[in-house]
Amino acid sequence: MRLFALWKSNCTTTDNRASLKVQKACVKLDDNVCRHTSVWPCSQTQGTIGANLDMERAIPGYGALTDSTPSTARGCGIGSPKSCAMLLAPAGSLEAARQAFQAGADAVYVGLRGWSRGGARGELDREQLRQCLELADAHQKRVQLAVNIIPKPQERQRLLQELSELADWGLQTVILNDAGFLREVRQELPGLAITASIGCGALNTDDALFYQDLGATAIVLPGYLEPEEIAAIKARASIQIEIMLHMVEEFIQLGKCWMPSYVHFAAADKIFPAQRLGGSVKRGGVGTCYRICQQPWTLLKDGAEADQRLFPSRQISRVAELAAFLDAGVDVIKIQGRSLFPEMVGAIIEMYRSAVDAWRCGQKGEWNAPALPAMWTVQGR
Amino acid sequence: MGAFELNTTISNLRSLRESDLSACDAVYLGNIYCRLFEDNFLERMDDLTEGIARVKDQGLRAYVTSYAAPRNDALPKVQIALETAAAAGADAVEVHNLGVLRMVHEQFPGMAAHVGGFANVYTDAGAEVLKEYGAVRFTPNYEISLEEMEAIVRGAGIPAELQVHGKMPLGVSDYCFLLEYEQHWPEKCPVLCQKQLFLKQGDWAMRSVGKGVLSGKDLCMLEHLPALMDAGHRVFRIEAAYETPAYRLQIAQVYRAALERALAGDGTVDESAWQAIREHTAVGLCNGFYFGRTGSEYVGKRVEAATAC
Numbered sequence: 001m002r003l004f005a006l007w008k009s010n011c012t013t014t015d016n017r018a019s020l021k022v023q024k025a026c027v028k029l030d031d032n033v034c035r036h037t038s039v040w041p042c043s044q045t046q047g048t049i050g051a052n053l054d055m056e057r058a059i060p061g062y063g064a065l066t067d068s069t070p071s072t073a074r075g076c077g078i079g080s081p082k083s084c085a086m087l088l089a090p091a092g093s094l095e096a097a098r099q100a101f102q103a104g105a106d107a108v109y110v111g112l113r114g115w116s117r118g119g120a121r122g123e124l125d126r127e128q129l130r131q132c133l134e135l136a137d138a139h140q141k142r143v144q145l146a147v148n149i150i151p152k153p154q155e156r157q158r159l160l161q162e163l164s165e166l167a168d169w170g171l172q173t174v175i176l177n178d179a180g181f182l183r184e185v186r187q188e189l190p191g192l193a194i195t196a197s198i199g200c201g202a203l204n205t206d207d208a209l210f211y212q213d214l215g216a217t218a219i220v221l222p223g224y225l226e227p228e229e230i231a232a233i234k235a236r237a238s239i240q241i242e243i244m245l246h247m248v249e250e251f252i253q254l255g256k257c258w259m260p261s262y263v264h265f266a267a268a269d270k271i272f273p274a275q276r277l278g279g280s281v282k283r284g285g286v287g288t289c290y291r292i293c294q295q296p297w298t299l300l301k302d303g304a305e306a307d308q309r310l311f312p313s314r315q316i317s318r319v320a321e322l323a324a325f326l327d328a329g330v331d332v333i334k335i336q337g338r339s340l341f342p343e344m345v346g347a348i349i350e351m352y353r354s355a356v357d358a359w360r361c362g363q364k365g366e367w368n369a370p371a372l373p374a375m376w377t378v379q380g381r
Numbered sequence: 382m383g384a385f386e387l388n389t390t391i392s393n394l395r396s397l398r399e400s401d402l403s404a405c406d407a408v409y410l411g412n413i414y415c416r417l418f419e420d421n422f423l424e425r426m427d428d429l430t431e432g433i434a435r436v437k438d439q440g441l442r443a444y445v446t447s448y449a450a451p452r453n454d455a456l457p458k459v460q461i462a463l464e465t466a467a468a469a470g471a472d473a474v475e476v477h478n479l480g481v482l483r484m485v486h487e488q489f490p491g492m493a494a495h496v497g498g499f500a501n502v503y504t505d506a507g508a509e510v511l512k513e514y515g516a517v518r519f520t521p522n523y524e525i526s527l528e529e530m531e532a533i534v535r536g537a538g539i540p541a542e543l544q545v546h547g548k549m550p551l552g553v554s555d556y557c558f559l560l561e562y563e564q565h566w567p568e569k570c571p572v573l574c575q576k577q578l579f580l581k582q583g584d585w586a587m588r589s590v591g592k593g594v595l596s597g598k599d600l601c602m603l604e605h606l607p608a609l610m611d612a613g614h615r616v617f618r619i620e621a622a623y624e625t626p627a628y629r630l631q632i633a634q635v636y637r638a639a640l641e642r643a644l645a646g647d648g649t650v651d652e653s654a655w656q657a658i659r660e661h662t663a664v665g666l667c668n669g670f671y672f673g674r675t676g677s678e679y680v681g682k683r684v685e686a687a688t689a690c
C-alpha cells in the first residue's frame with residue numbers, strides 16, 4: 001500500500017496532462033478533422049461509467065444461472081470490419097473494467113475464475129463477468145474473455161459448454177492458449193472470435209499464418225517485436241495483430257518457461273486439483289510463476305562463484321513508438337496486467353488513449369509521452 | 382526403425398567429427414537456442430550437408446532441428462536449412478515453432494516432421510492439429526507426465542519421443558545475458574555458453590546456456606526403461622547439445638545396453654552403468670515431470686542418484 005500511495009502521488013501531474021490531450025484529440029475527432037476512420041469511438045471522458053450502476057437492476061433477467069444448450073453462431077468477431085487500432089485493457093475486477101472504459105479503452109480482457117492463466121487474483125466469477133458484459137454493452141465497449149489455461153482433455157467439453165453459455169450472454173471474443181482447443185472452439189462455436197494468447201508463443205509471420213489457418217481471429221505478439229516485423233506479418237497475414245506494448249519482458253519467453261514447475265510442480269497441483277493441471281503458468285498450474293527469475297541466483301562458472309544476479313527483465317512501455325506500430329498495421333494495442341490496481345489501469349489506458357487518438361488525428365511526432373512513474377509497472381500477469 | 386531408436390543431439394560439425402555415435406540410431410543436427418552458437422549447423426549449410434552425409438554414412442538417420450523461437454529475421458535461414466536438409470537427404474526435420482511446421486508442411490510436403498518439446502504439445506487435441514500439419518512424431522511438452530503422454534499418443538495416433546537422459550530444457554529466451562560477461566571473462570561468444578555455467582539457489586541449480594535454461598540435474602530414466610517400453614514407447618533421446626563427445630558416447634552406450642536388456646525382458650542395470658552416469662553428472666539426477674511430480678525430483682530405487690555428486 002505504501003508503494004501504491006507513492007505511485008498515486010507520482011502520477012497526478014501526468015494523469016492530468018494525459019486527460020487534457022485526450023480531450024483535445026476528441027475535439028478534433030468531433031470536428032471531423034481526423035483523417036482516420038474507425039469503428040472504435042474516441043475515448044469517453046464525460047461522466048463516470050458505471051459509477052452509480054446498480055448491477056442487479058441493470059442486468060435484465062438477473063438471477064440464478066441456468067444451463068442452456070450449446071449454440072453455434074454468435075458474436076461478430078469473424079468478419080468484423082477492420083478498424084483503427086483497438087485499445088485493449090486488462091481488468092482484474094469490475095472496478096478495473098470501469099476505470100479502463102472511463103479512461104478510453106475500447107475493450108477489456110478479463111479472466112474467468114478457474115480458467116485463466118494468471119490465477120485467482122485478477123479473475124472474475126460468472127456473475128462479475130455478466131456484470132462486466134453488461135457494463136461494456138451499455139457503453140458500446142467490448143469484453144474479451146481469457147480462458148487461456150490448457151484444459152485437461154476431460155475438461156474440454158465442460159469448458160465448451162461454459163463458453164457457449166457465455167456467448168449467449170453476449171461474449172464475443174475468447175483468448176485461448178492451445179492449438180487443439182482453439183480449433184475445437186472454432187468448430188463448435190463458429191461465431192466466437194478467438195484470439196491466440198501471447199502464451200501461444202507466436203513471434204513470426206508463419207506463426208501468424210498458422211493460427212490464421214486454424215481459425216483464430218487475432219494473435220497476440222510480445223511488445224519487444226519491432227514495427228518492421230509487424231509490417232512484414234501484416235503484408236502476408238490477414239489475421240488481426242494484437243501487440244502487448246505495455247508489458248514486463250521477462251528473460252524466458254511467455255509460454256516457453258517451466259522453470260517454476262521444475263521446483264514447485266507438486267505444490268501447484270495440490271492447490272487446484274480439480275480445475276487445473278499442475279505445472280507452469282502456461283499450463284494453468286497454480287496460477288503463479290513463483291517469480292523464479294526475479295530471485296537472486298549465484299552464477300557458478302566451472303564450479304566457482306562468478307556473480308550474484310537476477311535474470312534480466314524489463315518493463316516495456318512503447319507508447320512513444322506507438323505511431324510506428326499503428327503505421328505498421330497493428331490492429332489491437334494490448335496492455336498487460338490483470339492484477340494492476342484499477343487506478344493504475346485507468347492511468348495507463350488514459351496515456352495510451354491519448355497517443356492512439358493523436359495518431360488517428362494525424363498528430364504524428366507531435367505527441368510526447370508523459371514520463372512513466374516508477375510504479376507504472378505490471379505487478380504480475 | 383529397429384526395435385527402438387536411441388538418438389542424440391549435436392550442435393556443430395566439430396562436435397560431430399569428435400563424437401563416436403556407434404551406440405546411437407539417429408542424430409539431430411543443429412542448436413535450437415542461438416544462431417551465434419559456435420558454427421551452428423543451422424547457420425552453415427556446407428557443414429550441415431557434410432554433417433548429414435557423415436551421419437548417414439554411419440548407417441544412422443540424420444535429422445535436422447530448427448530454432449525454438451525464431452523471429453522473422455531468422456526465417457530466411459530456416460528456409461535455407463530446410464532446403465539443405467531436403468537436398469542432402471535428411472530423414473526428418475524437428476520443429477519447435479508452429480510457423481516453421483507450417484513452412485515444412487507447405488513447402489516440403491515429403492519431409493517428415495518431428496515436433497519438438499518447445500512446440501507445447503500438452504493435449505491430444507493439440508497433437509492432432511500438428512499431425513494434420515505433417516507431424517509424424519512429437520516430443521510432448523516437458524511438463525507432461527507419462528500417464529498424460531499415453532493419453533495423447535492414444536488420442537492422436539502418433540508416437541512420442543521421450544528424452545531419457547540429459548539436461549532438460551526449461552525455457553528459451555530472446556536475450557543472452559552471458560554476453561554481459563564478455564568484458565570480464567577470457568571466454569567470448571560463441572564459446573562462452575559452452576562453459577560449465579550453473580545458476581544456483583539453495584539446493585537446486587539450473588544450467589545456463591545463454592539463450593536457454595536447462596535443468597541442472599540430468600534427467601535420468603535408466604531404471605525406468607522397462608516401464609517405458611512396456612507402455613509402448615520406442616523412441617528415446619539423450620539430450621547432449623551442450624555436452625562432450627565422451628558424454629554422448631558413454632551415456633548412449635549405457636542406454637543402448639539397458640534398452641536391449643529391457644527388450645529381452647531383463648530390467649536390471651549394471652553397477653558400471655551407474656558409475657558411468659555418475660562420472661558425467663555435475664549436480665544430480667532427476668526424472669523430470671514423467672511421474673507427475675516436481676521436475677527436479679528423482680523417483681526410483683537409486684535414491685542416492687538425486688543427490689549432488
